[in-house]
Amino acid sequence: MSTPRGLVLVYTGAGKGKTTAALGIVFRALGRGLRVAVVQFIKGKWRTGERTFAEQLPQLTFLVMGHGFTWESDDLSRDRMAARAAWDRSRDLILSGEQAIVILDELTYVIQYGFVPVAEVIATLRERPSHVHVVITGRNAPEELTAVADLVTEMQAVKHPFTEGLHAQPGLDF
Ligand code: ATP
Ligand code: MG
Numbered sequence: 001m002s003t004p005r006g007l008v009l010v011y012t013g014a015g016k017g018k019t020t021a022a023l024g025i026v027f028r029a030l031g032r033g034l035r036v037a038v039v040q041f042i043k044g045k046w047r048t049g050e051r052t053f054a055e056q057l058p059q060l061t062f063l064v065m066g067h068g069f070t071w072e073s074d075d076l077s078r079d080r081m082a083a084r085a086a087w088d089r090s091r092d093l094i095l096s097g098e099q100a101i102v103i104l105d106e107l108t109y110v111i112q113y114g115f116v117p118v119a120e121v122i123a124t125l126r127e128r129p130s131h132v133h134v135v136i137t138g139r140n141a142p143e144e145l146t147a148v149a150d151l152v153t154e155m156q157a158v159k160h161p162f163t164e165g166l167h168a169q170p171g172l173d174f
Pocket of ligand 2: 018
């Protein structure tokens with residue numbers, strides 16, 4: 001058997017399930033008594049179920065990016081600063097080695113916006129303690145990132161209720 005080591009997992013693609021898959025790993029890992037951190041790079045419109053639940057779990061560090069980067073923002077400089085701050089926290093968490101798993105939820109969007117350079121993300125992944133797993137979610141994962149990942153899953157949107165006019169459901173979507 002090969003020696004266990006920390007892996008880089010990427011959940012990308014246009015279909016639903018990227019964040020859900022990452023949260024599934026959190027559920028599983030907490031059951032194993034592992035320490036986990038989640039950093040959410042996009043602040044949604046609603047308070048999410050995962051955030052409310054996370055606040056009850058001391059083994060889980062759960063950070064939602066400060067002021068905002070939302071889809072509807074009109075202040076790019078504020079978004080850039082919030083993204084940078086969230087990334088700096090993420091990098092510290094990864095390099096500390098204190099968490100078995102660090103989830104970077106929707107990181108791809110802040111890379112896409114040019115708020116966080118992909119080269120910096122890759123350098124941090126390379127420098128990280130060898131036992132740390134990192135999970136990255138978000139559409140359009142850059143090729144540089146999928147190249148260094150150990151696992152890449154692309155969610156494919158075969159059908160989504162949104163196209164039938166059905167909106168996000170508590171518990172299923174947030
Ligand atoms: P989830 O958080 O449900 O796992 P996701 O992380 O794969 O979804 P995101 O791109 O982060 O997807 O978008 C989050 C929100 O957008 C969710 O409410 C999700 O249901 C919705 N969504 C995801 N994919 C689609 C799609 N193909 N069409 C419409 N809405 C979508
Ligand atoms: Mg998501």
